[in-house]
Amino acid sequence: xxxxxxxxxxxxxxxxxxxxxxxxxxxxxxxxxxxxxxxxxxxxxxxxxxxxxxxxxxxxxxxxxxxxxxxxxxxxxxxxxxxxxxxxxxxxxxxxxxxxxxxxxxxxxxxxxxxxxxxxxxxxxxxxxxxxxxxxxxxxxxxxxxxxxxxxxxxxxxxxxxxxxxxxxxxxxxxxxxxxxxxxxxxxxxxxxxxxxxxxxxxxxxxxxxxxxxxxxxxxxxxxxxxxxxxxxxxxxxxxxxxxxxxxxxxxxxxxxxxxxxxxxxxxxxxxxxxx
Amino acid sequence: xxxxxxxxxxxxxxxxxxxxxxxxxxxxxxxxxxxxxxxxxxxxxxxxxxxxxxxxxxxxxxxxxxxxxxxxxxxxxxxxxxxxxxxxxxxxxxxxxxxxxxxxxxxxxxxxxxxxxxxxxxxxxxxxxxxxxxxxxxxxxxxxxxxxxxxxxxxxxxxxxxxxxxxxxxxxxxxxxxxxxxxxxxxxxxxxxxxxxxxxxxxxxxxxxxxxxxxxxxxxxxxxxxxxxxxxxxxxxxxxxxxxxxxxxxxxxxxxxxxxxxxxxxxxxxxxxxxxxxxxxxxxxxxxxxxxxxxxxxxxxxxxxxxxxxxxxxxxxxxxxxxxxxxxxx
Ligand SMILES: Nc1ncnc2c1ncn2[C@@H]1O[C@H](COP(=O)(O)OP(=O)(O)OP(=O)(O)O)[C@@H](O)[C@H]1O
Ligand SMILES: [Mg+2]
Numbered sequence: 001x002x003x004x005x006x007x008x009x010x011x012x013x014x015x016x017x018x019x020x021x022x023x024x025x026x027x028x029x030x031x032x033x034x035x036x037x038x039x040x041x042x043x044x045x046x047x048x049x050x051x052x053x054x055x056x057x058x059x060x061x062x063x064x065x066x067x068x069x070x071x072x073x074x075x076x077x078x079x080x081x082x083x084x085x086x087x088x089x090x091x092x093x094x095x096x097x098x099x100x101x102x103x104x105x106x107x108x109x110x111x112x113x114x115x116x117x118x119x120x121x122x123x124x125x126x127x128x129x130x131x132x133x134x135x136x137x138x139x140x141x142x143x144x145x146x147x148x149x150x151x152x153x154x155x156x157x158x159x160x161x162x163x164x165x166x167x168x169x170x171x172x173x174x175x176x177x178x179x180x181x182x183x184x185x186x187x188x189x190x191x192x193x194x195x196x197x198x199x200x201x202x203x204x205x206x207x208x209x210x211x212x213x214x215x216x217x218x219x220x221x222x223x224x225x226x227x228x229x230x231x232x233x234x235x236x237x238x239x240x241x242x243x244x245x246x247x248x249x250x251x252x253x254x255x256x257x258x259x260x261x262x263x264x265x266x267x268x269x270x271x272x273x274x275x276x
Numbered sequence: 277x278x279x280x281x282x283x284x285x286x287x288x289x290x291x292x293x294x295x296x297x298x299x300x301x302x303x304x305x306x307x308x309x310x311x312x313x314x315x316x317x318x319x320x321x322x323x324x325x326x327x328x329x330x331x332x333x334x335x336x337x338x339x340x341x342x343x344x345x346x347x348x349x350x351x352x353x354x355x356x357x358x359x360x361x362x363x364x365x366x367x368x369x370x371x372x373x374x375x376x377x378x379x380x381x382x383x384x385x386x387x388x389x390x391x392x393x394x395x396x397x398x399x400x401x402x403x404x405x406x407x408x409x410x411x412x413x414x415x416x417x418x419x420x421x422x423x424x425x426x427x428x429x430x431x432x433x434x435x436x437x438x439x440x441x442x443x444x445x446x447x448x449x450x451x452x453x454x455x456x457x458x459x460x461x462x463x464x465x466x467x468x469x470x471x472x473x474x475x476x477x478x479x480x481x482x483x484x485x486x487x488x489x490x491x492x493x494x495x496x497x498x499x500x501x502x503x504x505x506x507x508x509x510x511x512x513x514x515x516x517x518x519x520x521x522x523x524x525x526x527x528x529x530x531x532x533x534x535x536x537x538x539x540x541x542x543x544x545x546x547x548x549x550x551x552x553x554x555x556x557x558x559x560x561x562x563x564x565x566x567x568x569x570x571x572x573x574x575x576x577x578x579x580x581x582x583x584x585x586x587x588x589x590x591x592x593x594x595x596x597x598x599x600x601x602x603x604x605x606x
Contacts, residue, residue, distance in 0.1 A: 012356070014346050015437055019359040027388060034385040042373045045414070114369035114430065117333055119358035120386050 020119075028121040035128020043132065052098055053140035057091045061147040064211060072212055077152055081242045084148035084155075085165070086210030089234045091140040092173030093205055097197040099133045100180025105190040122273040126185075126265075130177055137173035141166045157244030165241035168253060172233040175257035178264035185271040204230045229256040283347040286311045286438050286469040287332060293340030294327050301327045303493035304341070309438075309471050311346075314464055316484030317473040318585075324493040325473035326366055329440050332471075333363045345438060362431030366442040368423040369430075370415050376402055376426055377411045380433060387434045394433075401429040405459065421452035428459065439463060441472040445479060457482060477582045491589045505578045507587075512579060513538075513557045516572045517545035526569045533563045545572065 010021045023031070043049050064083050069076035103126070106112065115125050145162060155162050180197055187193045207224055208231040214222050225231050236253035239245050287309035294302040302324040309315040317325050330336040332343055334354040343350040350357050370379045377398045384394030402408050405425045410418060418426065424444065431439060444460065445453040460483055464470060474480050480487045481501045489497040497504060517526050523545050530549050531537045534556060538549035551557060557576045564571060
C-alpha cells in the first residue's frame, strides 16, 4: 500500500468508468485543502479549541514576567525581551501538541472510516488539519506579542523583526506538530498522546533558554539546552525580534524545522496508512 | 496498467481470513457476487460480517485469501477499489460537527467534484433521502434514522457500481426500517450491485437475491432465499381458533390428523403445526370443521429463515449465547 505524492498516475478502465491507480499531486492538494476546510469548520464550532492559543499566552506572559522578571533580569522591563520570545516558543509547542491530540481524537470518530474508504491520498487527512492549525499558531503568536507590547515590551527589531519572529514561530509550530501527529497516529488513545506529549513538551520547553539564559545552568544541562531544537528557535526569534538581525541561528532553526518535517511527516503517513 | 478483464462478478473472494491475535474472526470465506444482484450476508452477532466487508473495502488488511472487485485485485490496488465501492458502515460515518449538506459537499470534493457540482449533488441527495429540511443542521442533532440515511447518501455521491451496506437497519424502528428497505430497493432498480449484511432473517429475505449464511467466521450455507427455505423441507400450518377455550380440543384434532401435536403459540387460541406436505392443511381444516371447531385464521407458510438458520447451525440466529469469545477478553 504505497502512498500518495507520486505525481505520475495511471488510469485504467473498469466497467464504464475510468479509475486511477493512485491520486495525482493535484488531487492530493485539493483533498488536503478540503480536509483543512473541514478542520476550520470544526474549530469554529468548538470554541474550546481556542483556549490554549488565547488564554494561555495572555496568562503565561503576565505570570512569568511578574514572577521571574525581578529574579532573573533585575526588572520586569528588562526580562520582557527574554520571556516574550520564550513564551512564543512555548505556546507554539503546546498548540502543536494539541494538533496531535485532536487528530487522535478525530481518528476514533466514525467519519474517519469514511475517509479511509474514499479514494483519497492517505496524506490528506493529516495535512488538512495541519494547514488549518496554522490559524491557531498565528493566533497564539499574535496574542503573545500583543500582550508583551501592552506590558511595555519594545522589540529592537522593529516591525520587520517582529513580523519575521512571528512567522518563524508559526513555521516552528507547524513543523513540531508533525512529531505529535506521528504520536497521534501511533498511540492507542487521545489520553495516551496527551501523556506522552507532555513528557516530551516539558523538557523541551523548560530545558531550553526560554525563561533563563543558558549560561546560568550547570555544564551538562547547558549542553542539552544548546542542542534542544526549541532553544534554536528561541535564539533565532530573539535575534530577529530583539536585534532585527538574520543570524546563523535563524538558519539553524529553519534547518531543524525542515529535519523534523522530513522525518516525521513520512513516518506519520506510513503509520496512518498502515492502520487499515 | 493493463486493462482489467471484463467479468460478470462484482465480487470474487476466496479463502478470506482475518485473525485478531489468535482468534479467527473470518475463517476462510468464499463469496461470489454477480453484477446487478443483491447479495445478503446473514449471520448473528460476531459472525464476522463486518470484518469480511471491511477487508473487501480495503479498510482492514486481509490475513489470507484472495479478493477482486470487478476484476481489480483488492490487495494490490486499494486505491482503485475505493473508486468502485461505496461503503455504508455499521456505524454512521459522517462528521458530527458538519451539517448534512456540508458533509455531502466535503465527500464530493474529496472525490474530485468541483465545488459547484458537489453542492448540486448534495442538494439532490438530501432531497432524495428526505433530509432536505435537515440540510443546515449539524449531524449532532440528527436522529439515528436520519444519520443512517445521510450515511447511505454519502456513499452514493460518486455513483459507485458496487455498494456495501453493513447492517443498514440495525437499531431503526419498524417504520424507518421500512423506509430504508424502500430506499435500498430503489438503488437496486437503478442497476447497482449491492452487498449487504444483516442479522435479520426477514431483511435478507426481503432484499436479497442470494444469501450466504455465515456463523463464527465460516460460511455455512448459500443460495436463494427460497432454496434455503426449501432445504429445510417442510412448511408450517399456523392456526388460530375463534374461541380460545377450544384450543385444547383443536390441538387434539390436529394431533389425530397429523400424528404429531402442534406447538401452541403465545397468542390466545394460536398454534403451529409442522406439515410434511402442504396438502395436509386441507385434511386438518376438514377435521376441525367436522368436530364443530371454528377457526379465526389459518395460513400455510414456508419456513422462515430463522428456522433455516436453526436447521443449519443448530442454534437460533437470535440466540446470542455464543457471543464472541474476544469481546470478553477485550
Ligand atoms: N479490531 C478487532 N480486534 C479484535 N477482535 C475483533 C476486532 N474486530 C472484530 N473482532 C472480533 O471478530 C469477530 C467478528 O466481528 P464482526 O464485527 O465482523 O462481527 P459481525 O458479524 O459484524 O457482528 P455484529 O452483528 O455484532 O456487527 C467478533 O468476535 C469480534 O469481537
Ligand atoms: Mg458488524
